Structures are given as C-alpha cells and as structure tokens.
Amino acid sequence: MNTTAEPAAPVREGEAATAEPSFLRWIENNTPGDSRLIMCIQCGTCGGSCPSGPDMDHSPRQVFAMVRAGLKDEALSSNTPWYCVSCYLCTVRCPQEVHITDIMYTLKSKAIEEGMAQVDAAKVWSETFIGYVEEYGRSFELGLATRHNIRHRPMGMTRAASLGVGMLAKGRIDLTPQVIEDVGQLRLILWKAKELEAEQ
C-alpha cells in the first residue's frame, strides 16, 4: 500500500479555501485545461471505442470510477494508461467531452512519480509506440498491435487479427506506416526535449 501523502491541490476560484484535497482534484489540477473528469456519466462509450481495450486491466470508464472514488493505488497500478496509444477516439466520442487521452497521460505521470508504473509488457508497448512516433511522426497501430500480440499474447492472435481486418476495412487503421510532413522537424523537437530532460 502506497502511503505517500497527496500534495495539497490548488483551490479553484469560488471554492472554500478549506476544501479537502483529493486524488480526483489532483488529477483535474494536473491535466492541461479542463479535464471534465467530474462530468463522466459512466456510459462506457470510451471503453467500447478503445483499440487497446483487450489488453487493459480496466476500461477507461472503470479507471475514472476509481479516481472519483479516491482509489488512488488501484488506479495508479492499473496498466490501462500504459496501453493507451493516444488515438483520441474515446475523446471525440465521449458524450461529456471528458479529456480522456489527456487524463491517461496525467495518470502515467503520477504512476511514475509514485513508483507504481507498470513496467512489463506495457513498458515495451510504450517504447514501441514512441519508436514509431520518432520514426514516422505518428503511431502505426497495426504494427504496434501485431508486435505486442506476437510477443505477449500469441494465443490471442486469431481474435486480434479478425479485429484488425475489421478496422482496416472501415479505414480506422492503416496497412502501412504513414509519415507526417516535416518529420525531420519533429525529430529535432524530440531530440531537444530529450536534451532538456537530461539536463534536469
């Protein structure tokens, strides 16, 4: 059980200065813009849209329920944020405009800070994802899923292949990696970011 105390969260305008800090408040305050997490109605549209759903311990809906219930350790030890490939499909489909993808990044950041990050298959997944972004400027979902399933879920290849064929047919994923314009410029930005990180 992680017993690290939550840092006090800034109080919003109009709120009582004596308000108790909470995990939900911390997530809200550390997600860029307005996360709208409090607006979640637990409809499950996000999980139903997620291409990484079969690999996740919990659906995004379940993770958000944990956050709202103050179940910090359960939320931070879930592999769910680590399997998020930032496709933003859930975000554009969410009826409440919850910033789901951004919240996944906040959860990852907090999990690392608290030493609760998932470091097995999910770490390889994240590294592969970053490798594609550095190479092509964007993710390559088909390659990502194929590599992951061959290494970690070989028994699930048949189901994954049928899901992949369906997504290809609907144009939801590409058959080959797509390189963005000015990928060289993006690589320079990423290289600079790594340089700044190394200096910290």
Ligand code: SF4
């Ligand atoms: S789609 Fe939006 S409102 Fe529905 S469960 Fe997911 S985050 Fe909540």
Ligand code: SF4
């Ligand atoms: S952005 Fe992440 S959580 Fe949302 S559908 Fe894509 S992979 Fe799933």
